[in-house]
Amino acid sequence: xxxxxxxxxxxxxxxxxxxxxxxxxxxxxxxxxxxxxxxxxxxxxxxxxxxxxxxxxxxxxxxxxxxxxxxxxxxxxxxxxxxxxxxxxxxxxxxxxxxxxxxxxxxxxxxxxxxxxxxxxxxxxxxxxxxxxxxxxxxxxxxxxxxxxxxxxxxxxxxxxxxxxxxxxxxxxxxxxxxxxxxxxxxxxxxxxxxxxxxxxxxxxxxxxxxxxxxxxxxxxxxxxxxxxxxxxxxxxxxxxxxxxxxxxxxxxxxxxxxxxxxxxxxxxxxxxxxxxxxxxxxxxxxxxxxxxxxxxxxxxxxxxxxxxxxxxxxxxxxxxxxxxxxxxxxxxxxxxxxxxxxxxxxxxxxxxxxxxxxxxxxxxxxxxxxxxxxxxxxxxxxxxxxxxxxxxxxxxxxxxxxxxxxxxxxxxxxxxxxxxxxxxxxxxxxxxxxxxxxxxxxxxxxxxxxxxxxxxxxxxxxxxxxxxxxxxxxxxxxxxxxxxxxxxxxxxxxxxxxxxxxxxxxxxxxxxxxxxxxxxxxxxxxxxxxxxxxxxxxxxxxxxxxxxxxxxxxxxxxxxxxxxxxxxxxxxxxxxxxxxxxxxxxxxxxxxxxxxxxx
Numbered sequence: 001x002x003x004x005x006x007x008x009x010x011x012x013x014x015x016x017x018x019x020x021x022x023x024x025x026x027x028x029x030x031x032x033x034x035x036x037x038x039x040x041x042x043x044x045x046x047x048x049x050x051x052x053x054x055x056x057x058x059x060x061x062x063x064x065x066x067x068x069x070x071x072x073x074x075x076x077x078x079x080x081x082x083x084x085x086x087x088x089x090x091x092x093x094x095x096x097x098x099x100x101x102x103x104x105x106x107x108x109x110x111x112x113x114x115x116x117x118x119x120x121x122x123x124x125x126x127x128x129x130x131x132x133x134x135x136x137x138x139x140x141x142x143x144x145x146x147x148x149x150x151x152x153x154x155x156x157x158x159x160x161x162x163x164x165x166x167x168x169x170x171x172x173x174x175x176x177x178x179x180x181x182x183x184x185x186x187x188x189x190x191x192x193x194x195x196x197x198x199x200x201x202x203x204x205x206x207x208x209x210x211x212x213x214x215x216x217x218x219x220x221x222x223x224x225x226x227x228x229x230x231x232x233x234x235x236x237x238x239x240x241x242x243x244x245x246x247x248x249x250x251x252x253x254x255x256x257x258x259x260x261x262x263x264x265x266x267x268x269x270x271x272x273x274x275x276x277x278x279x280x281x282x283x284x285x286x287x288x289x290x291x292x293x294x295x296x297x298x299x300x301x302x303x304x305x306x307x308x309x310x311x312x313x314x315x316x317x318x319x320x321x322x323x324x325x326x327x328x329x330x331x332x333x334x335x336x337x338x339x340x341x342x343x344x345x346x347x348x349x350x351x352x353x354x355x356x357x358x359x360x361x362x363x364x365x366x367x368x369x370x371x372x373x374x375x376x377x378x379x380x381x382x383x384x385x386x387x388x389x390x391x392x393x394x395x396x397x398x399x400x401x402x403x404x405x406x407x408x409x410x411x412x413x414x415x416x417x418x419x420x421x422x423x424x425x426x427x428x429x430x431x432x433x434x435x436x437x438x439x440x441x442x443x444x445x446x447x448x449x450x451x452x453x454x455x456x457x458x459x460x461x462x463x464x465x466x467x468x469x470x471x472x473x474x475x476x477x478x479x480x481x482x483x484x485x486x487x488x489x490x491x492x493x494x495x496x497x498x499x500x501x502x503x504x505x506x507x508x509x510x511x512x513x514x515x516x517x518x519x520x521x522x523x524x525x526x527x528x529x530x531x532x533x534x535x536x537x538x539x540x541x542x543x544x545x546x547x548x549x550x551x552x553x554x555x556x557x558x559x560x561x562x563x564x565x566x567x568x569x570x571x572x573x574x575x576x577x578x579x580x581x582x583x584x585x586x587x588x589x590x591x592x593x594x595x596x597x598x599x600x
Contacts, residue, residue: 085199087167088129088179090211091150093143093230095136096159097219098166099211101179103128119210122217129207133166134219143230144237151238153184155192163193170195179204251379251402257372258393264365268293271358275300278351282306282343285334289327295320297358299331304348306335377478382466385481386488387441387459394437395463406464406471413467414438414460438463443488451495458491479515483507 084104090097118124135158137143142158149156170176177197180186186198211218215227272293279300280287286303290296298320303309309332317328343351376384376392380402383392398416399405405413415422417436425432434453435444438460447455462484470476490501502510 084177085179085204085207086177087132088204088207088211089163089181090208090215091146091181092215092219092227093147093234094219094222094227095134095143096146096162097134097211098132098162099129099207099218100132101128101207102130119206120213122214125210125214126218129211129218131218133162134221135162136221140233140237143234144241147234147238148241150182150185153182153188155185155188160192163189163196167193167196179207181205181208251396254372254375254379254393255397255401257368257375258390258397261365261368261372261390264361264368268358268362268365271354271361272297275351275355275358278354280340282340282348282351283335283338284340285338286331289330289334290321294359294362297355297362301352301355301359303331303335304352305343306338306340309335380467380470381476381478382470382481382484383463385478386466386484387438387443387463391437391440392463394440395467398437402467402471406468408464408467410457410461410464413464414456435460443492446492447495451492454495455488455492459488462488477515480511482514483511 085101088099088101090099118128137146137158146156146158149159167176167178175195175197177199178189179199180189181200181204183200186200189196189198216222216224219227275297276287276293283300283303283306286299287296290299299317302316302320311332314325314328314332317331318325321327321331372393373384373389376389380392380396383395386392387395395413395416396402396405399408408416415433415436416438418433419436421433424430435456438444438456441459443455443459444452466481466484469480484507487502487504487507490499493499494501
């Protein structure tokens with residue numbers, strides 16, 4: 001057995017702790033146990049729950065006695081004590097409740113199974129907390145208003161009054177710890193009540209979970225079923241407010257419309273090829289004369305049996321061909337000498353039915369395209385004006401919403417839709433893509449090969465600006481889109497010819513004037529007025545400079561004269577002093593001479 005005094009007094013403990021073991025006759029493990037009990041009461045005190053002490057004991061129980069003593073120091077001294085929770089704020093659909101915490105527990109104790117099971121037992125849990133006050137809402141409207149404020153991390157006036165009435169005001173240095181469920185609500189409460197510290201850790205959540213389980217029995221003012229009905233009504237109202245319809249911000253229909261438009265393009269192309277192949281067995285020459293899929297399906301539906309075509313059908317066929325009588329005449333002539341086989345009425349009926357379906361789908365596709373164009377001009381007018389309806393809709397669809405697109409950086413907008421190529425380039429350390437969905441814009445097609453990357457960066461920048469204007473404007477217009485489009489066109493000319501493009505400041509002023517915001521205040525000044533103003537300004541500057549020069553000359557002259565006067569005064573003073581000194585010296589020498597004469 002080692003000497004305990006030599007170990008503890010210099011190594012592990014400060015001076016006021018050494019007396020506990022210096023004179024102890026107990027064995028090593030017994031003295032370590034006493035040390036453990038002593039430190040436990042130093043940290044927690046006798047009023048603290050023993051659950052945390054049992055949890056710390058469990059950490060050291062399986063250790064041998066020779067490891068127990070050195071490891072007790074970091075476990076019991078280095079583990080910080082958790083701030084005690086004084087009160088709990090419970091937000092219910094029926095109102096606000098303030099509870100006082102009677103028995104504290106820390107993070108380690110909260111993880112023990114018996115402590116967690118105590119939350120489910122009303123008898124044990126009711127001894128841990130006490131209801132201070134319950135403030136019910138006056139109606140569903142007030143409940144919805146407070147729910148919206150809490151979701152945004154704001155403190156409503158009603159919640160502020162509840163906290164003021166029920167939280168005690170401590171002394172200057174004392175503080176109150178309040179447990180809240182939403183961590184975003186804590187800073188707002190702290191701003192209004194500086195003496196309140198808000199917590200939202202696991203211990204607080206366990207307390208609130210127990211209150212939620214036993215809410216009906218803890219809040220005795222409520223009747224059976226009140227909480228469930230209030231939660232159901234508030235849930236419906238809160239969700240309805242979140243998905244509130246907005247014509248300007250309703251971009252979900254754009255996402256669905258562009259997805260359906262892409263799918264219809266694929267289906268129409270597949271069905272048209274099937275119609276051409278099927279009807280081509282009967283009239284193979286028609287596909288070469290009329291290559292357009294929609295027009296071919298309409299002609300197949302009109303002609304059906306080629307033997308029924310006569311010269312009288314010329315005007316009807318020309319009407320289907322945009323009044324092109326030449327092509328209509330070729331159709332009639334080729335029908336007479338066609339190499340196609342004859343077809344039965346039943347087969348022709350199926351071909352006509354299928355052609356009618358293709359025509360109807362094509363017409364619906366045209367209606368959907370017009371609907372998408374109208375929707376884009378309502379939701380994102382500047383973006384659609386700048387880059388087009390289809391490309392703008394694809395950008396919104398790929399980003400997920402107009403809001404998400406407005407949050408994207410210009411470099412991200414530039415490569416939207418080219419993620420696979422980007423990650424492949426990053427993986428292989430190759431060149432990253434220069435453009436994604438914006439490649440389908442007409443500006444990229446107009447640019448030369450060496451300028452495609454440059455114009456794509458510039459276009460992505462303008463698309464990012466347009467999407468932000470559309471998303472955050474209350475009444476969006478196409479004014480900014482038109483000016484941004486003009487800027488991109490000027491940039492293309494700059495790349496080709498070197499002509500200086502419009503400045504951003506001038507573009508914004510022009511856009512504001514076009515939008516009508518500055519129509520009354522902004523009048524374009526004529527060139528003559530500008531010239532006159534410039535001349536007046538120059539004259540004024542010259543006059544000011546002349547005045548400054550005169551003032552400087554006068555000041556120099558005055559300084560010189562002052563210096564001269566000072567010098568003259570100084571010289572006069574020195575001469576006067578010399579004369580006085582000389583006179584005094586002569587006066588002193590006169591009696592001396594008289595004395596010498598008298599001696600002689």
